[in-house]
Amino acid sequence: MPESARKIPIHELTYERLRDMVLFGELEPGQPVTIQGLIVDLGAGMTPVREAIRRLCSQGALELQGNRRICVPKLTLEALDQLAFARLKIEPQLALMACTRLNDTSMISLQEIDQRLDQAIALDDVQGYLMQNYQFHFTLYRAAAAPILLDMAQSLWLRFGPSLRVVCGRYGRGGLPDRHHDVLRAAREGDPAVLAEAIGADLLQGIDQVRLALEEPNA
Secondary structure, eight states, X not given: OOGGGGSOOHHHHHHHHHHHHHHTTSSOBTOOEEHHHHHHXXXXXXXXXXXXXXXXXXXXSOEEETTTEXXXXXXXXXXXXXXXXXXXXXXXXXXXXXXXTOOHHHHHHHHHHHHHHHHHHHTTOHHHHHHHHHHHHHHHHHTTOOHXXXXXXXXXXXXXXXXXXXXXXXXXXXGOOOOHXXXXXHHHHTOHHHHHHHHHHHHHHHHHHHHHHHHSTTO
């Protein structure tokens, strides 16, 4: 196959870049940005940027405002309750399904990602932490070979991630949830139920921190 045939289409690259801006906190919840500004930031044309915005709006990660502006929705406690319910059902199930499919290569990848995550925490690198945290979870989840559940988990992260970024930025390294050592230990032991429980505990730590932040009077 020619090299050009393997290139990712510009509209998909634009979507992935804008998705990452949402996931890793480049767009702050509630802060409006213009479509023209995104065109400049993404280095793409109007059509792929509009298509990326449309896809992310359909996933609940962005919302359209007046005057050609968009923003990341602010998370409410009511929405957090729904996200928490869904994440604590879907993601432990993905971990459970992945457990028996993990091989030496995937375990090495998870360990290397976790090392980079620990380095990001030590450096108070919030964006680096968020990127490695995402890579850790979805490296594990992809091993489940459950594309429907994986898509659902991705959508939930798009709704939750921006608020976690705000919390982590506010509290510094003490606000960076990390129970991945427990997850790795459970994966090495090869016990699906224990791995699912470890992932649930990791998720709950982040959810609880976001909940505390939302409950603050000035949130």
